[in-house]
Amino acid sequence: MLAASTSTSSVLVVGTIVSRTLVAGTTASTAKHVLAACTTASGHGAVEDRIGDGRVDPVHLRLALRPNFLTEVRCHRFRIPEQSIPKEAAYQIINDELMLDGNPRLNLASFVTTWMEPECDKLIVASINKNYVDMDEYPVTTELQNRCVNMIAHLFNAPLGESEAAVGVGTVGSSEAIMLAGLAFKRKWQNKRKAEGKPCDKPNIVTGANVQVCWEKFARYFEVELKEVKLSDGYYVMDPHKAVELVDENTICVAAILGSTLNGEFEDVKLLNNLLAEKNKKTGWETPIHVDAASGGFIAPFLYPKLEWDFRLPLVKSINVSGHKYGLVYAGIGWVIWRSKEDLPEELIFHINYLGTDQPTFTLNFSKG
Numbered sequence: 001m002l003a004a005s006t007s008t009s010s011v012l013v014v015g016t017i018v019s020r021t022l023v024a025g026t027t028a029s030t031a032k033h034v035l036a037a038c039t040t041a042s043g044h045g046a047v048e049d050r051i052g053d054g055r056v057d058p059v060h061l062r063l064a065l066r067p068n069f070l071t072e073v074r075c076h077r078f079r080i081p082e083q084s085i086p087k088e089a090a091y092q093i094i095n096d097e098l099m100l101d102g103n104p105r106l107n108l109a110s111f112v113t114t115w116m117e118p119e120c121d122k123l124i125v126a127s128i129n130k131n132y133v134d135m136d137e138y139p140v141t142t143e144l145q146n147r148c149v150n151m152i153a154h155l156f157n158a159p160l161g162e163s164e165a166a167v168g169v170g171t172v173g174s175s176e177a178i179m180l181a182g183l184a185f186k187r188k189w190q191n192k193r194k195a196e197g198k199p200c201d202k203p204n205i206v207t208g209a210n211v212q213v214c215w216e217k218f219a220r221y222f223e224v225e226l227k228e229v230k231l232s233d234g235y236y237v238m239d240p241h242k243a244v245e246l247v248d249e250n251t252i253c254v255a256a257i258l259g260s261t262l263n264g265e266f267e268d269v270k271l272l273n274n275l276l277a278e279k280n281k282k283t284g285w286e287t288p289i290h291v292d293a294a295s296g297g298f299i300a301p302f303l304y305p306k307l308e309w310d311f312r313l314p315l316v317k318s319i320n321v322s323g324h325k326y327g328l329v330y331a332g333i334g335w336v337i338w339r340s341k342e343d344l345p346e347e348l349i350f351h352i353n354y355l356g357t358d359q360p361t362f363t364l365n366f367s368k369g
């Protein structure tokens, strides 16, 4: 996480939650009282002075309740403390500060109002120490990921044979999934252009102006021009006609959204597929479609099973979906699924064999936190 620097000038004094039974000899019920009791007992003088005179700044003056006694802990907000801190005190300092965060179950402002069944918590805690990208050491975790990829590919109607394995990868969310899908399109397009002896230095991608910010991130990080279809009054998703007009020989893909972040609306992927197929036929290009189903991928197959938006449409080559968009799943899970092996250029797959066997990977990170 990128840490935003905050002002160093404020002195923050945070008392602990007071457990009266543990604070021997005091009936104090506020943080301030406990702080006073503690500092007086340890002979450091009046708390107010030390807070008010600025000398403490930018040192955090904290109280931490250890199992049997109160201890005063001083630590600099931005520097490693010179002295060690008892582990209970370190825990308490961090835990107290985290109380100032919002409460995820009350967070109605974003897509991730999270609560999970206690059994999920148990499984997560039991696996939290596994670096699960190590497929040799954790083959069952790998197998579970592969099962998810296959289940989702079938749900999205990938044209797989009876015993054919699906192609896809678990990610930390749709943003990573979209970076990977975008890279695959870019590389496929470059390979094709090179084979035709044509320049391949000006790739672009066509989306609606309503795209989620991760598409802009993809475009900037991986040097692809983002061509956005303007929205119009009363029409707040990508118009397939206008999108297809914007497509040229440098277009690596058109990205449609199933579940626009702003209003939840599904874009008309079927119409886009048909219009683009006509244009491809006329021009000889093979411009493909990606569906960003971050929010709609686990809604459409169940509520609108007849709606054709997925691999039933021939130009849809990859789809991303987030596992964590509707609460009941903690943030940190998404997938990208490709229609077939041919849609994921082999040179993007890294074959790692640190531990003896082949571990094919296509992710943007290695260790997973």
Ligand SMILES: *Cc1c(COP(=O)(O)O)cnc(C)c1O
Pocket (backbone or CB within 6 Å): 172, 173, 174, 175, 176, 212, 214, 257, 259, 260, 261, 292, 293, 294, 295, 322, 323, 333, 334
């Ligand atoms: C939320 C969202 C994303 C990004 O998904 P994360 O899983 O949060 O990375 C991408 N596209 C759309 C349409 C979204 O709603």
